[in-house]
Amino acid sequence: MTASILVIEDEEPIQMLLRYNLEAEGHRVRVSADGEDTMMLIGDERPDLILLDWMLSGISGIEVCRLVRARAETRDIPIIMLTARSEEAERVRGLATGADDYLIKPFSVPELLARIKSILRRLNPDAVAEELKAGDLLLNRATKRVMRANRDVNLSPTEFRLLEHLMRNQGRVYSRSQLLDTVWGRDAEVDERTVDVHVGRLRKMLNRGKDIDPIRTVRTGGYAFNERFGS
Amino acid sequence: MTASILVIEDEEPIQMLLRYNLEAEGHRVRVSADGEDTMMLIGDERPDLILLDWMLSGISGIEVCRLVRARAETRDIPIIMLTARSEEAERVRGLATGADDYLIKPFSVPELLARIKSILRRLNPDAVAEELKAGDLLLNRATKRVMRANRDVNLSPTEFRLLEHLMRNQGRVYSRSQLLDTVWGRDAEVDERTVDVHVGRLRKMLNRGKDIDPIRTVRTGGYAFNERFGS
DNA sequence: TTATATCGTCATAAAACTGTGATCTTGCCG
DNA sequence: CGGCAAGATCACAGTTTTATGACGATATAA
Numbered sequence: 001m002t003a004s005i006l007v008i009e010d011e012e013p014i015q016m017l018l019r020y021n022l023e024a025e026g027h028r029v030r031v032s033a034d035g036e037d038t039m040m041l042i043g044d045e046r047p048d049l050i051l052l053d054w055m056l057s058g059i060s061g062i063e064v065c066r067l068v069r070a071r072a073e074t075r076d077i078p079i080i081m082l083t084a085r086s087e088e089a090e091r092v093r094g095l096a097t098g099a100d101d102y103l104i105k106p107f108s109v110p111e112l113l114a115r116i117k118s119i120l121r122r123l124n125p126d127a128v129a130e131e132l133k134a135g136d137l138l139l140n141r142a143t144k145r146v147m148r149a150n151r152d153v154n155l156s157p158t159e160f161r162l163l164e165h166l167m168r169n170q171g172r173v174y175s176r177s178q179l180l181d182t183v184w185g186r187d188a189e190v191d192e193r194t195v196d197v198h199v200g201r202l203r204k205m206l207n208r209g210k211d212i213d214p215i216r217t218v219r220t221g222g223y224a225f226n227e228r229f230g231s
Numbered sequence: 232m233t234a235s236i237l238v239i240e241d242e243e244p245i246q247m248l249l250r251y252n253l254e255a256e257g258h259r260v261r262v263s264a265d266g267e268d269t270m271m272l273i274g275d276e277r278p279d280l281i282l283l284d285w286m287l288s289g290i291s292g293i294e295v296c297r298l299v300r301a302r303a304e305t306r307d308i309p310i311i312m313l314t315a316r317s318e319e320a321e322r323v324r325g326l327a328t329g330a331d332d333y334l335i336k337p338f339s340v341p342e343l344l345a346r347i348k349s350i351l352r353r354l355n356p357d358a359v360a361e362e363l364k365a366g367d368l369l370l371n372r373a374t375k376r377v378m379r380a381n382r383d384v385n386l387s388p389t390e391f392r393l394l395e396h397l398m399r400n401q402g403r404v405y406s407r408s409q410l411l412d413t414v415w416g417r418d419a420e421v422d423e424r425t426v427d428v429h430v431g432r433l434r435k436m437l438n439r440g441k442d443i444d445p446i447r448t449v450r451t452g453g454y455a456f457n458e459r460f461g462s
Numbered sequence: 463t464t465a466t467a468t469c470g471t472c473a474t475a476a477a478a479c480t481g482t483g484a485t486c487t488t489g490c491c492g
Numbered sequence: 493c494g495g496c497a498a499g500a501t502c503a504c505a506g507t508t509t510t511a512t513g514a515c516g517a518t519a520t521a522a
Contacts, residue, residue: 121270130274142274143402143458144449156479157451193499194481200500219489219498387468424510425470431511450478450509 003120004028004182006047008038008064009082014105018051021109027116028182038064042074045178046169048124049116052099054083065099078123080115082107132167135230137206137214139167148206158183159202166215171227173218199223233257233372234351235399237278239269239295240313245336249282252340253347269295273305276400276413280351283330285314296330309350313338363398366461368437368445370398379437389414390433394456397446402458404449430454 005027007018015031022029030047032038042050050068054061061081068074078100100123101115126132132139136149144160146153155163161183166174174182176192184190199215207213214229236258238249250260261278263269272278281299285292292312299305312330332346363370367380375391377384386394392414397405405413407423415421430446438444445460 117271142404143455144404144452158480190481191483193483196499197481197501200502204501217499389469421469422471424472427510428470428512431513435512448510 002026002028003048003116003124004030004045005049005051005116006038006042007031007051008061009051009053010034011053014053014082017109021113022116025113028186039067042068042077045174046074046172047077049120050077050079052079052081054081076123078119080112080119126168132164134167134170134214134225137167137230139164146206148208148211151208153205155202155205158198159205162198162202163206166223166225170225173216173221173224175222179222195223233259234279234347235259235261235276236280236282236347237269237272238262238282239292240264240282240284242284245284245313248340249343252344256344258347270298273299273308276403277305278308280347281308281310283310283312285312311343311346311350363395365398365401365445365456368398368461370395377437379439379442382439384436386433386436389429390436393429394433394437397454397456401456404447404452404455406453410453426454 005022007015007022007029009015009018009031010033015033019029019031030045052061052064065079065081068077068079081099081102082105083102084105100119103112103115130140130142132141138147139160140146141164146155146160146163162179165179165183176195179195180188180190180192199217203213203215206215212229214226216224216226218224236253238246238253238260240246240249240262241264246262246264250262253260261272261276263272283292283295296310296312299308299310309331312333313336314333315336331350334343334346361371361373363372369378370391371377372395377386377391377394393410396410396414407426410426411419411421411423430448434444434446437446443460445457447455447457449455
């Protein structure tokens with residue numbers, strides 16, 4: 001299970017702790033220190049889950065929560081809040097504001113990982129679903145097979161990961177640099193044009209002949225899986 | 232009789248008790264502590280039977296039961312629930328939700344083993360079947376023999392276990408490290424490349440000459456038994 | 463003990479995949 | 493319509509991954 005997680009936390013040691021453990025678990029982590037950048041980071045790339053420290057120096061946790069919940073595109077991102085023991089009362093308010101779960105500091109890391117797993121499973125089934133479907137396209141993670149209209153589609157590893165990522169986030173547009181981050185890996189030093197080539201190869205394999213193209217090019221924007229594909 | 236059994240139980244002493252006795256009986260045991268990992272473990276390798284403690288800390292037993300019954304691939308895995316004497320009412324609900332049998336804690340181990348045997352025989356004859364079949368391939372667990380198109384195939388112990396594991400989970404792709412875990416054992420300190428060599432040997436024995444290869448290589452992914460083999 | 467089988471590792475060959483630059487095509491602006 | 497910028501496509505060389513054969517070590521059977 002691999003997810004994109006946004007950590008909003010101003011204490012650096014805890015930032016490190018979280019980043020280290022979440023990355024070890026295979027998640028992708030971005031950290032925002034003061035809640036100010038938060039909305040920008042979210043707009044930049046929609047995270048699958050937000051870990052939110054309740055006591056921030058600048059903007060308050062409750063405020064972040066409200067902002068996230070206010071926008072339609074981010075409304076259903078699950079939020080786990082981290083609170084100090086003394087903030088018991090706050091916690092209740094937090095849940096009322098829309099957090100999905102909470103942990104009391106100091107928290108146990110395995111406990112945190114378990115909660116994350118559970119929440120992702122519950123709210124973001126695509127993240128763990130064995131099969132991703134769209135129209136006549138079917139991607140199976142367990143067998144690593146892709147079929148289009150009951151015909152086998154043989155993809156290379158990179159093409160498979162690329163398609164998986166796009167199908168998991170249907171409709172969302174990803175810039176070339178975002179795709180390099182998620183599909184190739186944070187430290188990939190690869191030219192952005194390479195993404196074009198792989199999208200091209202993926203398309204060729206997917207659309208043998210005259211089928212409708214499920215991948216949408218957004219000029220200057222990037223690529224997306226066409227959410228209207230198959231309807 | 233050898234089956235893959237998933238134990239969902241949060242009390243460690245009972246975990247140990249179950250693991251020890253079931254493994255002594257020849258079964259392969261995996262333990263999930265809190266019910267959270269359960270669905271993932273099931274996806275990882277379909278168990279032949281689930282032993283489910285009714286009182287779990289996180290997700291409730293009834294919930295696990297429902298989840299298992301909700302998915303088509305897992306719907307017919309038999310479930311035995313473990314309840315405390317006082318949970319009479321729960322028991323009824325459990326059976327209503329789809330458990331196949333129950334035991335009251337504290338239970339006698341021979342009794343448990345007997346129930347397991349009986350249930351597996353009754354509900355899942357395939358799981359304990361002496362034979363695994365696919366196309367012209369036939370693997371007999373009792374005699375440890377493998378035949379291909381009525382021809383004897385002489386496999387080494389490791390090759391046999393490898394083939395058994397892959398055939399039991401047809402279609403699913405296993406990474407080299409997963410295969411080392413399940414086929415070689417959790418603590419095997421063996422190079423991942425060794426898996427290649429054994430797959431190669433297995434293939435050579437299986438495909439004498441020009442037969443179709445039942446094992447599928449998935450680049451960067453691992454190996455799988457080709458679920459289309461024989462059709 | 464000797465003979466036989468199995469196992470893990472290494473070296474090398476073969477195959478598949480990847481990134482890049484050149485070139486062609488398309489869309490968009492005035 | 494012309495010109496430019498962005499995207500699509502192609503061929504190719506380098507790299508990564510897998511397949512295979514050989515060997516010594518260890519275990520098993522006779």
